[in-house]
Amino acid sequence: MAISAEQKKAMRSIGHNLNPVVTIAGNGLSETVLEELNRALDDHELIKVKVSIGERDMRAQAIDDIVKETGSELIQKIGKVALIVRRNPKAHPKLSNLS
Secondary structure (H helix, E strand, O other): OOOOHHHHHHHHHHHOOOOEEEEEOOOOOOHHHHHHHHHHHHHHOEEEEEEOOOOHHHHHHHHHHHHHHHOOEEEEEEOOEEEEEOOOOOOOOOOOOOO
């Protein structure tokens, strides 16, 4: 799912007003966290995730793991917050942040 620079810019604009839907603490990626991430991506398509892990390298690795495990794409990463997207052709228009 290649996203153009123009599409990323539009998604960053939408994401600016979003609050983090999922917060990941020191425990990292558990099965329940992955389930919640997948549910949020299915419903909203574009979500913010807060990764509250101390070290920058560990935080970057956690974000990479999230993207890999959920099949999503990273739009933007600022500090402890990542904006990710995964298109869902069957998304409910009232729940989706992209509609």
